[in-house]
Amino acid sequence: MALLECVQLSRNFGGLVAVDKVDLAVEAGEIVGLIGPNGSGKSTLVNLITGVVPVTGGRIRFEGHDITALPSWRIARLGIARTFQLLRLFKSLSVLENVTLPLQPRMASGQAASAFGRGRAAEEDRAAVAKGRELLAFFGLVEFAERPPTALSIGQQRLVELVRAIIVGPKLFVLDEPAAGLSPPNVERLIDLVRRMRDEQGITILLVEHVMKVVRELCDRIVVLDYGVKIADGDPQAVTNDPRVVEAYLGGGREQPHARG
Amino acid sequence: MRRITPALLALAALALVPLASPSGYLLHMLIVVFLYVILAAGLDLVMGYCGQYSFAQGAFYGIGAYTAAILHRDLGLDFWQTLPLGVLSAGAFGLLLGIPSLRLSGHFLSITTIAFQTIIYLLLTQWTSFTGGQYGLPVPKVGTLSLFGHELFRIEKVREFYFLALAVMAVALLVAWRLATSRIGREWRAIHDDELVARAIGISVTRDKLVAFVASAALAGAAGVLVAYYLEGVSPTDFSIWTSATVVAMVIVGGRGTIFGPAAGAIVFTLMPEVLRATADYKLIIFGVLMIVMVIFMPMGAAGLLRRERS
Helix, strand or coil: CCCCEEEEEEEEEEEEEEEEEEEEEECCEEEEEEEEECCCCCCHHHHCCCCCCCCCCEEECCCEEEEECCCCCHHHHCCCEEEECCCCCCCCCCHHHHHHHHHHHHHHCHHHHHHHHHHHHHHHHHHHHHHHHHHHHCCCCHHHHHHHHHHHCHHHHHHHHHHHCCCCCCEEEEEEEECCCCEEEEEEEEHHHHHHHHHHHHHHEECCCCCCHHHHHHCCCEEEEEEEEEEECCCCHHHHHHCCCCCCCCHHCCCCCCCCC | HHHHHHHHHHHHHHHHHHHHHHCCCHHHHHHHHHHHHHHHHHHHHHHHHHCCCCCCCHHHHHHHHHHHHHHHHCCCCCCHHHHHHHHHHHHHHHHHHHHCCCCCHHHHHHHHHHHHHHHHHHHHHHHHHCCCHHHHCCCCCCEEEEEECEEEECCCCHHHHHHHHHHHHHHHHHHHHHHHHHHHHHHHHHHHCCCHHHHEECCCCEHHHHHHHHHHHHHHHHHHHHHHHHEEEEEEHHHHHHHHHHHHHHHHCCCCCCCCHHHHHHHHHHHHHHHHHHHHHHHHHHHHHHHHHHHHHCCCCCHHHHHHCCC
């Protein structure tokens, strides 16, 4: 059984079919790349999987459970974390508060206990801070823990977003264009980090990416969307040589596909 | 802890004021300030922290006050019994108003809260058999607090009521402060910043918003019970949309999402008309200009300016 399974998944916006009957399966432990030209429906597909946008047709199953109609916060608590195409950190929280926030809804003690109690709630809050600091330290960001996220560079903010996603130990991590706006050395670091997330922590990864280098180096398998339709699904070498994929990217021809945008 | 020390010092100083045998007028003004501090700190939870604009704080204030008056009239309950009940009933109405807020945002939510405020005001003025209409209802003095037949203390004079109001304000501020700086406060700020991402990381936005509405209304309910016993009566005019709008102005001018900023706003807006008594006719114009100037030049209020200077 696949960890994530989309069956005939569709989404219409008025007359526009953004995602058209897409079948997608992600096995546990895989790194799957999702590519396609601008406007091909990649982000919509991610939004469907994470419950941000409601589904028009088809089913989504996660660990065998139907999550098609669940709200995004329930899906998040089941173990699907994500990042967003544009940086979306909470700017009125500190970096540390940003990364520990996802732990809060998963705590055993309630919100009232945190506001008025001591004991267990305080203990859990302290544990969350310790864990947040530990992960920030791992990413070389601990010195910024008390600062607002806007004080960080774009690359550092991307890292904070990664920490915020992995702190809960998600089973599936969906990254929406994580390399956008990163400098080449940071892209190298990102590739290394994503690989280590899978290898060391066993997180399954679905990666939407424009930067071909990232996709080719990281992914076990690549899925290609064009105009909302899945046009290829297979190992990176085969997919990047697939004539239909080349055509989707370049409008015909025999060259290797390059990233747009 | 650092940030709470000045607040403790201010409360201690306020507790010493009656010892200097001040005029009854000063004590009266300070009691009114305390009431508005509770209202503004309460509204700050829903408005400053959670980002939901509510123009119904005056209605919850009224619900607390009328709960006290009606429970006294019909069941003969006293201040100590109606204080928690006023808090509860205002909180319950907060839940009622919070439910539509789950589907609405921005201007639409604000308009809904104005509608709620208006409905409550109409009920207070028109449902004469229950609320006493325009004449309102009488409320007795707080009187004595007895425990097992033993008289603990007596609250009859303004000076005695001053301590009661100060104590209730201190507790209200503590509750607001604890909520704002605990987990739920962080979740409110996250919802304020980016509701979609808050949901995506697993926060139950709906529930958190409801908690904000209930907590905010419950604090206003406490202020309502206090004012009913302070004025020894309730009448609808104290709980109109003007009260709500004034509290909103206090929160915005003082600085959203800081608790102490709105408390400072409450002090300014309560004392300013007294200081500028000669300009009473222009009060609303002055308030309006002040609001516009603040929103344009200091959108985060006076407290926001302080914070920026420090960092």
